[in-house]
Amino acid sequence: MTLRLLHFSDPHVQLPRWRERSLRELGPLRALATVELWKGRGRDYDGALDKLRAIVRDADALRADFCILTGDLTQLAHEEEFALARQALEPIVPRLLCIPGNHDRYPLGTTANKLYEKYFPEASLLPRAITDQVAVVPVDTVGELSWPVLSHGRVERPQLRQLERTLGDPAWAARCKLVLTHHSPTRRGARRDWPLHDLRGAGALLRSCASGADAILCGHVHDRFDDAARAGRPRVICAGSATERNKEGYWLIEIERGRIAAVTRRRLGGATA
Numbered sequence: 001m002t003l004r005l006l007h008f009s010d011p012h013v014q015l016p017r018w019r020e021r022s023l024r025e026l027g028p029l030r031a032l033a034t035v036e037l038w039k040g041r042g043r044d045y046d047g048a049l050d051k052l053r054a055i056v057r058d059a060d061a062l063r064a065d066f067c068i069l070t071g072d073l074t075q076l077a078h079e080e081e082f083a084l085a086r087q088a089l090e091p092i093v094p095r096l097l098c099i100p101g102n103h104d105r106y107p108l109g110t111t112a113n114k115l116y117e118k119y120f121p122e123a124s125l126l127p128r129a130i131t132d133q134v135a136v137v138p139v140d141t142v143g144e145l146s147w148p149v150l151s152h153g154r155v156e157r158p159q160l161r162q163l164e165r166t167l168g169d170p171a172w173a174a175r176c177k178l179v180l181t182h183h184s185p186t187r188r189g190a191r192r193d194w195p196l197h198d199l200r201g202a203g204a205l206l207r208s209c210a211s212g213a214d215a216i217l218c219g220h221v222h223d224r225f226d227d228a229a230r231a232g233r234p235r236v237i238c239a240g241s242a243t244e245r246n247k248e249g250y251w252l253i254e255i256e257r258g259r260i261a262a263v264t265r266r267r268l269g270g271a272t273a
Ligand SMILES: [Fe+2]
Pocket: 010, 012, 072, 101, 103, 220, 221, 222, 241
């Protein structure tokens, strides 16, 4: 039996009519992030919510058994954005596996932002077998707090030790093991990401996954690529941003007998890209 996974990332649902919002409404930190919107990002994501709804319809049309969302649901971690994202994703929530991204962790004032947990209480960062063929192993690269502009992530040694124990668990030997991270450990072609955007500990993460993981599924880098495994590193499947203007899309990953059988790039609407 073939299991079908729809992997998408970085939908960046943003405030409707953000151009009309006052800085007081956004808060000082978001005002800083809003500079990015005015520089062009806002225009690139004006249709993000409708595109997210289209992906939800595609999940049905493509008979996806599970949908995997590797973070950056929102643009500014604003409550209104989370509410809209939740509403759009509602039909697939029972089969949705999602993790937060750095944009979902912009603080509220000076305190950590827990709106992701409020709107997606079903989401879990615990490793789990989702069928007898597949196990997912989320690794949090964001932490509790993230700041606009400084968008790098981090993976710590205790997380990697736990990851290696999980991947080596004989109970999961026959399953396809997919490690889920928000930050991609590399850019396309195993190139390093730039310092304010990269993943600290990326090399160690790749080594920890090299023998036990079938692939790392990630986002953050807004480029959709599928880099094959090579010596000392696993396959890296980065979903890019599903809703960015002129770059829309996602991956359809098919699993057979506990291994990845096919990975196809899809446009919104489900057609092969
Ligand atoms: Fe992103």
